[in-house]
Every structure is written in structure tokens, then in C-alpha cells.
Amino acid sequence: MIKTASLTQLNKHMVTMDKSILYIVVSTFILCVTGVPHFDTTSANVNIIAIDDSRIEYKVTNNNLVKVDLFYESLCPDCIADYPQFPPVVKKLHNYINLQTYPYGNAKMYEDNGKTIVKCQHGERECYGNKLHACAIDQLKDVQKYVDFNACMMAKRSDDDAADECGELYKVDANAIKTCAKGARGHELLVYYGRESEKINYNYVPYVLVDGQVKDDDKPLLDAVCESIHPPPKECDE
Incomplete structure (x- = not known):
């Protein structure tokens, strides 16, 4: 069974991570904690706008518009x-x-x-x-x-x-x-x-x-x- 860390703990470990790794970790965390549906990255980009102890902001941009x-x-x-x-x-x-x-x-x-x-x-x-x-x-x-x-x-x-x-x-x-x-x-x-x-x-x-x-x-x-x-x-x- 996978244990999920608090967002505060996760942020502390993310400080030195490569940006691409940060994207993967945060995306996975969003899915696990909030139940946000998976984004099909073949037709959309997910951009992390801001991260703090209480929220994660992200923007989905469709490449096929x-x-x-x-x-x-x-x-x-x-x-x-x-x-x-x-x-x-x-x-x-x-x-x-x-x-x-x-x-x-x-x-x-x-x-x-x-x-x-x-x-x-x-x-x-x-x-x-x-x-x-x-x-x-x-x-x-x-x-x-x-x-x-x-x-x-x-x-x-x-x-x-x-x-x-x-x-x-x-x-x-x-x-x-x-x-x-x-x-x-x-x-x-x-x-x-x-x-x-x-x-x-x-x-x-x-x-x-x-x-x-x-x-x-x-x-x-x-x-x-x-x-x-x-x-x-x-x-x-x-």
C-alpha cells in the first residue's frame, strides 16, 4: 500500500529536483490526493503555475486547437x-x-x-x-x-x-x-x-x-x- 506524504513534506523534497522530475512527481501527487483526471499529454500540456503548502495551480493547454x-x-x-x-x-x-x-x-x-x-x-x-x-x-x-x-x-x-x-x-x-x-x-x-x-x-x-x-x-x-x-x-x- 502506497503512503502519501503531506504537500508540505513533498515540497521540501522537491526543492532540488530537476524540473522534469518535479513535473512528474507533482502530477502524480495531484492524481493521488485530489483525484484529478489524467491528462492526455498527446493533445495537451500541463503547466505547473505555482506550488505552495496549500495548493497546486496548473493550466492545461490544448495543442490541437x-x-x-x-x-x-x-x-x-x-x-x-x-x-x-x-x-x-x-x-x-x-x-x-x-x-x-x-x-x-x-x-x-x-x-x-x-x-x-x-x-x-x-x-x-x-x-x-x-x-x-x-x-x-x-x-x-x-x-x-x-x-x-x-x-x-x-x-x-x-x-x-x-x-x-x-x-x-x-x-x-x-x-x-x-x-x-x-x-x-x-x-x-x-x-x-x-x-x-x-x-x-x-x-x-x-x-x-x-x-x-x-x-x-x-x-x-x-x-x-x-x-x-x-x-x-x-x-x-x-
């Missing part, structure tokens, strides 16, 4: 028209996709006396709208939450009033998001999304990639994503 990337800007009419496709697709296919959104669009960056300046296609109002979107992503973290919130803001022109209305609708702290957008963090996030957007050679928005391939503008997002899931799940037929 369909990558969906949306490059857009807050005041572009086509982006405003296209964004409503995303919340229902995330809701239906959240187990099969990894969605990343980049609120920057056709903005341009340049350096001036050591500062990074961003000029947005539709002016400063759009830069601020992009910052609101970026701060919502940063603070809400959960993809369904920020896609719902940002879709709501897109429909209302992505300004402070939109943030307040959508915050009330989705039970989100709009004041925190507005404070972020007005401060250094908002600018930092906008520059980050600008750097990421510059890595992609696009000349129009919305620009959508599904597993690295440009989505056909005439094809609904749901259809494009379902075609990239092998085999297509039952959610694609509903």
Missing part, C-alpha cells in the same frame, strides 16, 4: 459589421479554438524623442477605442467575456459611454477599463498590439486568419473554423 486571429480597429465600418460573428463562434466552439484579437488595425507607429507615437486610421478617437478594447482583453482575460464586451462596444462606437453601457450590461467594471485606457497601461497595450500586427503583412481590416490561412471574406466565420477542425464536432452541425 484551431488558431483564429482577428486584426481590426474600433471605428472601421467593416470591422464593426464583422465583429458580431465572433461571440457566437466563441460560445459554440470554445473547446476547439484559440482566438486572439488585435485591436490596432491600420494604425502607424513612429518614434519621437524616445517615445512611441501611434497614429490611428480614424484619428485619436479610434486610438482611444482601440485602447478600451485592449484594456478589456487585458483585464477580463476570459475570451468569452472580452469578446462579448468588445462586441457590445463596437456596436456603440467604442467610447466611454459605450464602455459604461456595456459594463452595466455584462457586469464588467467599466471604470477600471477606462482608467487603463487613459493611462500608461493603455498605451503600452496599444503598442504591443501594434508590434504584433506589424508581423503580419495585411493591408486591410478586418483581417482574419484561421490556422494561419486568410479567411475568405464571403465565408461565414463559423463555416471557416468548422472546416479546420478534424473531424468537425457536433457543434458544427447544430
Whole structure:
């Protein structure tokens, strides 16, 4: 019969262990003590985030998710028209996709006396709208939450009033998001999304990639994503 040590005792013995050995020991300990189901490591990675005397935090990352990337800007009419496709697709296919959104669009960056300046296609109002979107992503973290919130803001022109209305609708702290957008963090996030957007050679928005391939503008997002899931799940037929 195998005896299980306390988590405190286990941590003391783990201090000098190789990282790979630590992963195996901790994973086994989780299974034995908490009864967490075994993770199939052929399709997922288990990352140990933190360990202390009372808890073990871990994150499961699925390697087989369909990558969906949306490059857009807050005041572009086509982006405003296209964004409503995303919340229902995330809701239906959240187990099969990894969605990343980049609120920057056709903005341009340049350096001036050591500062990074961003000029947005539709002016400063759009830069601020992009910052609101970026701060919502940063603070809400959960993809369904920020896609719902940002879709709501897109429909209302992505300004402070939109943030307040959508915050009330989705039970989100709009004041925190507005404070972020007005401060250094908002600018930092906008520059980050600008750097990421510059890595992609696009000349129009919305620009959508599904597993690295440009989505056909005439094809609904749901259809494009379902075609990239092998085999297509039952959610694609509903």
C-alpha cells in the first residue's frame, strides 16, 4: 500500500529536483490526493503555475486547437459589421479554438524623442477605442467575456459611454477599463498590439486568419473554423 506524504513534506523534497522530475512527481501527487483526471499529454500540456503548502495551480493547454486571429480597429465600418460573428463562434466552439484579437488595425507607429507615437486610421478617437478594447482583453482575460464586451462596444462606437453601457450590461467594471485606457497601461497595450500586427503583412481590416490561412471574406466565420477542425464536432452541425 502506497503512503502519501503531506504537500508540505513533498515540497521540501522537491526543492532540488530537476524540473522534469518535479513535473512528474507533482502530477502524480495531484492524481493521488485530489483525484484529478489524467491528462492526455498527446493533445495537451500541463503547466505547473505555482506550488505552495496549500495548493497546486496548473493550466492545461490544448495543442490541437484551431488558431483564429482577428486584426481590426474600433471605428472601421467593416470591422464593426464583422465583429458580431465572433461571440457566437466563441460560445459554440470554445473547446476547439484559440482566438486572439488585435485591436490596432491600420494604425502607424513612429518614434519621437524616445517615445512611441501611434497614429490611428480614424484619428485619436479610434486610438482611444482601440485602447478600451485592449484594456478589456487585458483585464477580463476570459475570451468569452472580452469578446462579448468588445462586441457590445463596437456596436456603440467604442467610447466611454459605450464602455459604461456595456459594463452595466455584462457586469464588467467599466471604470477600471477606462482608467487603463487613459493611462500608461493603455498605451503600452496599444503598442504591443501594434508590434504584433506589424508581423503580419495585411493591408486591410478586418483581417482574419484561421490556422494561419486568410479567411475568405464571403465565408461565414463559423463555416471557416468548422472546416479546420478534424473531424468537425457536433457543434458544427447544430
